[in-house]
Amino acid sequence: MDFVSIRVITGDVARLVAFYEMATGVQTTWFTEDFAELRTPIATLAVAGTRTVPLLAPGSSRAADNHSVILEFLVDDVDAAYKRLAGSVPASDFVNEPTTMPWGNRSLLFRDPDGNLVNFFTPVTAAAKEKFAR
Known part of the structure; x- marks a missing residue:
């Protein structure tokens, strides 16, 4: 088994992606307006909007909490x-x-x-x- 990523749920994907690009200097790959990944050689930081939560498990995650x-x-x-x-x-x-x-x-x-x-x-x-x- 390999640990590959952490996903952060946010109410503002663009703002959080911009912050992590600034902080790390790593360019993010966007997949949709609700999902982007900041990939490093070891692991990935995924940033997903609140609209993605119902796709996985409704009510299972809250942004900024x-x-x-x-x-x-x-x-x-x-x-x-x-x-x-x-x-x-x-x-x-x-x-x-x-x-x-x-x-x-x-x-x-x-x-x-x-x-x-x-x-x-x-x-x-x-x-x-x-x-x-x-």
């Missing part, structure tokens, strides 16, 4: 990413500045326009670098 999942992106330099994002992400949406975590990653937590938590991180210890070696 996530309080338990963090979308995580491995970046080359989290401090540089923070400086780049500081001009585009409202200060109130940053949960923390780059901080080195006990497990060896330097992490930056912020919220996307729907309030979902996003973690950009860079491994900084030898063990963390080995774990995420490409």
